[in-house]
Amino acid sequence: MKTQVAIIGGGPxxxxxxxxxxxxxxxxxxxxxxxxxxxxxxxxxxVLEIGLVNQMRAAGVAERMDKEGIIHHGTVISYGxxxxxxxFSDHVDATVMVYGQTEVTRDLYTAREAMNGKIxxxxxxxxxxxxxxxxPYVTYTVDGSEQRLDCDYVAGCDGFHGVSRQTIPAETRRExxxxxxxxxxxxxxxxxxxxxxxxxxxxxIGFALCSMRNANLSRYYxxxxxxxxxxxxxxxxxxxxxxxxxxxxxxxNLITGPSIEKSIAPLxxxxxxPMKWGRLFLCGDAAHIVPPTGAKGLNTAASDVHYLSQALIxxxxxxxxxxxxxxSAKALARVWKAERFSWWMTSLLHxxxxxxxxxxxxxxxxxxxxxxxxxxxxxxxxxxxxxxx
Ligand code: FAS
Ligand code: PHB
Numbered sequence: 001m002k003t004q005v006a007i008i009g010g011g012p013x014x015x016x017x018x019x020x021x022x023x024x025x026x027x028x029x030x031x032x033x034x035x036x037x038x039x040x041x042x043x044x045x046x047v048l049e050i051g052l053v054n055q056m057r058a059a060g061v062a063e064r065m066d067k068e069g070i071i072h073h074g075t076v077i078s079y080g081x082x083x084x085x086x087x088f089s090d091h092v093d094a095t096v097m098v099y100g101q102t103e104v105t106r107d108l109y110t111a112r113e114a115m116n117g118k119i120x121x122x123x124x125x126x127x128x129x130x131x132x133x134x135x136p137y138v139t140y141t142v143d144g145s146e147q148r149l150d151c152d153y154v155a156g157c158d159g160f161h162g163v164s165r166q167t168i169p170a171e172t173r174r175e176x177x178x179x180x181x182x183x184x185x186x187x188x189x190x191x192x193x194x195x196x197x198x199x200x201x202x203x204x205i206g207f208a209l210c211s212m213r214n215a216n217l218s219r220y221y222x223x224x225x226x227x228x229x230x231x232x233x234x235x236x237x238x239x240x241x242x243x244x245x246x247x248x249x250x251x252x253n254l255i256t257g258p259s260i261e262k263s264i265a266p267l268x269x270x271x272x273x274p275m276k277w278g279r280l281f282l283c284g285d286a287a288h289i290v291p292p293t294g295a296k297g298l299n300t301a302a303s304d305v306h307y308l309s310q311a312l313i314x315x316x317x318x319x320x321x322x323x324x325x326x327x328s329a330k331a332l333a334r335v336w337k338a339e340r341f342s343w344w345m346t347s348l349l350h351x352x353x354x355x356x357x358x359x360x361x362x363x364x365x366x367x368x369x370x371x372x373x374x375x376x377x378x379x380x381x382x383x384x385x386x387x388x389x
Contacts, residue, residue, distance in 0.1 A: 003029045003118070005312060006138045006151040008126055008164050010039055010119055012101060013284035013301045014157030015108035018117055019059045020309040026316050029149055030119040031126055031140055033158070036109055043188055043261050045101035045298035046211050046219055047072075047198070049386030052104075052302035053097045061107045068214065069099035075384065077349070078201040078247050079367040084377070085197075091378035094385040098198075100213045101298050128154050128167040132278035152279065153324075155308060157301075159285040160270070168277040180267035180291060180346060181353050182206075185224040187238055188261040193218045194246070194254045200293070201246045202349040202367075207293075208245035221292075223350055228264060235259050267291040269343050271335060276328040281308050288335050290342035293349060299386060300338040304331045306389050334387060341383040 005021060007014045010032030018028045032039065048056075048069070056062040073095050074087040088095055112119060126140045131154055138149040156164020165173070184207075193212035201208045206223035213219055222241045224233075235258060243251040270289040275282040284301030307330050311323025348366055352359070370376045 001029065001147065002150040003027045004151065004316065005153045005155055006031065006136075006149050007155045007157055008128070008138070009156070009158035009162060009286070010034075010036070010109075010121070011157060011159060011284070012105050012108065012298055013286075013305055014155065015105060015112060016055060016059060016302065017155055017157060017283065017305045017309055018119075019061060019108055019111055020055070020305065021312060022112075022115060022117060023059065024313045024316070026312060028118070029151075030112070030117065031123045031138065031149070032119060032121050033123055033126070035121050040102055040106055040109070043100070043102060043186070043219075043263065045292070045295065046098060046213060047295035047299075048097040048099055048104070049299040049302070050094050050096070051306065051386050051389050052299055055302055055306060056104065056107070059108075059111070061111045064103065064107055065097065065099050068103070069097040070212070070214070071095050072098055072197055075197050076195065076199045077367075077370065077380075078199060079349070079364075080203065081247070082367065082371060083247055084367075084371050086377055086381055086384070088381045088385050090374070091381035092385055096295075096385055098212060100219075104298070126158075126163050128156070128164060128280060131167060131280035134279070136279045153312065154280045156280060156282045156286045157284055160289055162286050164280065164282055164286045165272050167280060168272075168274075168282075172274070172277060174273045176269075176271045176273075178269040178343065180269075180350070181226060182223050182350060183226055183228065183264045183266045184209075184221045184292065185228065185230070185233055185238065185264050186219065186221045186262070187235070187259040188213070189218050189220070189257045189259055190216055191218050191255045191257040192216055194250050199246055199250060200345070200349055202351070203245040204351070205241075205244060207350045208242050209293075210242075210246060210250070224264060226266065230262050230264055233262065235262075238262075265292065267293075267346065269339055271332070271339060273332060274328040275304070275331050276324075281327060283308055287331075288339065290339055291346040292342075293345040294338070294342035294384065296338040296342045300335055303334050303389050307331050334389070337383070337387055
């Protein structure tokens with residue numbers, strides 16, 4: 001089989017890239033290790049920056065998002081008894097859209113299938129070959145038979161545990177990592193959200209986040225130990241921990257219910273440079289990971305896809321290689337700003353095991369400055385709604 005762009009991974013990065021390239025007449029094949037149902041069963045991001053919203057609209061897959069998504073004009077940061085309302089429009093001319101990553105991925109699959117996009121599920125043993133030559137090809141197995149896909153370029157959209165990043169020689173890669181000494185225990189419940197905006201809460205016993213998917217589907221998180229296991233957390237224990245971490249006025253209004261999904265995500269900051277090696281490009285979690293505190297994971301994958309799709313469209317349109325050659329530097333410039341904001345939000349709002357009294361005072365001073373200073377709030381708003389592409 002031959003294609004112009006082989007895309008490894010059928011998550012949001014791979015699907016959005018495939019859709020944007022298809023609309024410009026560029027042929028792609030998406031190779032996905034799991035089934036579609038498995039991919040759609042993963043509960044992840046919930047907040048879309050305007051950049052991703054606009055890409056969904058440009059990709060022609062925004063109808064349901066624009067109907068069911070919820071526009072948010074601000075968010076709440078609470079620290080102990082203090083609550084700081086960040087009203088985005090006081091600082092930037094932008095909002096965010098609350099619409100689950102699961103729905104983004106579902107909309108992309110629906111569009112790809114409606115346009116007869118070539119997506120191969122349940123692939124095994126994907127290998128990227130000769131990426132450092134002018135004739136790369138991908139080999140894989142599906143239904144027990146070995147396959148070869150010749151292509152012009154390979155987009156590694158296969159997430160943190162994929163094969164693409166490992167295809168770049170270790171001596172070429174520079175990896176940067178910070179692992180946080182805690183995780184997030186998240187639940188999904190068919191209950192009305194506790195507040196009409198997200199609440200990022202920091203308390204003496206740890207962090208909590210009140211988020212949502214729609215008027216009757218809420219997403220909540222509490223900071224948990226790295227050694228914690230989901231089975232150790234009953235729903236009652238989760239709701240109790242959440243109530244004790246969020247402001248009393250919200251805790252009193254919290255409507256609880258059975259969890260329909262419960263999972264623990266570790267928190268790490270990670271970047272692998274470069275994001276291009278020969279004719280292989282890395283996109284999204286294949287190249288970088290952020291702690292979800294700043295809602296930047298999916299959104300930074302989206303900016304990678306923007307830069308890469310524009311570069312490939314430019315090349316196939318007129319042979320201009322500038323975008324392709326400049327992809328890694330351009331993507332990384334924005335990636336590192338998302339890493340910084342996610343690290344800052346995580347450092348500000350979590351209780352670190354063994355945190356020194358001095359570090360605790362620094363956290364309190366940072367919150368006090370945020371509360372009192374409009375410029376500090378503007379910086380948070382600019383980063384939260386999404387820095388320009
Ligand atoms: P993905 O990991 O989503 O997709 C990669 C795809 O490649 C997967 O479908 C995988 O099956 C496939 N694949 C892997 N190896 C392969 C191989 N060898 N061959 C073929 N296919 C292969 N971000 C937020 O903004 N907010 C959040 O709350 C949030 N929560 C998260 C919770 C968890 C547990 C995780 C892991 C991530 C979370 N993220 C969150 C980040 C997440 O949303 C990612 O940024 C987003 O999924 C990135 O999309 P992709 O780059 O497409 O990678
Ligand atoms: C979510 O709704 O899952 C969510 C929202 C904002 C975050 C992280 C997760 O920062």
